[in-house]
Amino acid sequence: MTTPGAADEPMALAAERLRAAGMRVTAPRMAVLMAVSGSGGHLDADTLRERARRITGRLSLQATYNVLRALTDAGLVRSTQIAGHPARYEAERHDNHHHFVCRACGFLRDVECTVGAAPCIEPRLPEEYDVQEAAVTFWGLCPGCRAAASAS
Amino acid sequence: MTTPGAADEPMALAAERLRAAGMRVTAPRMAVLMAVSGSGGHLDADTLRERARRITGRLSLQATYNVLRALTDAGLVRSTQIAGHPARYEAERHDNHHHFVCRACGFLRDVECTVGAAPCIEPRLPEEYDVQEAAVTFWGLCPGCRAAASAS
């Protein structure tokens, strides 16, 4: 705390990032962006709404979806959609990392890209295809569920 | 056509496969298995229900889901769930191939595995993780949508 307004810094930063992306600066957008950035990532819309609410006071679920879409389109947020789970969001890091998903509990964590640049895998597809991204999802059991499974 | 009952052959084959998997042989199961095997693959539950109906006469959507789950669990069918689309099913080929999905129209097609064995990619994860499968999904534009996009 160097200044009386230190607590506002994250908000000012969020506002700056929105402005830089050419977006209007609104309370819901700042709050959601802070919620996404402030966590370890991988939170669903409803959880983000709750966290953003602590900042703005109130926020509809619909607005949360709107904001998340806008932020995703603007490249500030990355959404990860895993079959059977609600979409989860994290701050965009532009590092093309991948994900591990636990089949038992749904736990999701990052996995460093195994090869390098994006798309980090070359598909064997005709030239006419425009391949923009390769998403790799590893499925298996997290340490906890693995232990539980072998114990039973 | 070598015998009068030649038309029943696919059904007999389906029955045999169900029996081999230790499953009860029922009309819905044979019909759905035939529908999955007989197509190029990648059909959703509702479409499979329609096709199976042509064989059984009637079949509830619920039964279709039950059957598809049973067949998937038995390893006879592979389900592919892509975010934003209903689950699609294809005959299990045990060849660890991957998928390309068109962002514009949802079109899905197989892509040969780029590396080899499954899981064909080694994740950088602690040993305690039990990694069972690596699913690679390529996102982009199919030839048709690519042409449409560049034309506008």
Add this chain to the structure above:
DNA sequence: TCCACAGACTTGACCGATTCAAGAAAAAGC
């Protein structure tokens, strides 16, 4: 500083995919 307007938020209805639950029907073993 005030105004006007495009864009964003709230509320509430709606939707598609899938699952749950209860009772009827039908395989498989005896």
Add this chain to the structure above:
DNA sequence: GCTTTTTCTTGAATCGGTCAAGTCTGTGGA
């Protein structure tokens, strides 16, 4: 053929997410 157990049918419910209409609010210009 009879019994048991699983599977199928019907109908309701759930869940994540979207659509639509009206109100509110940033933002740029007067």
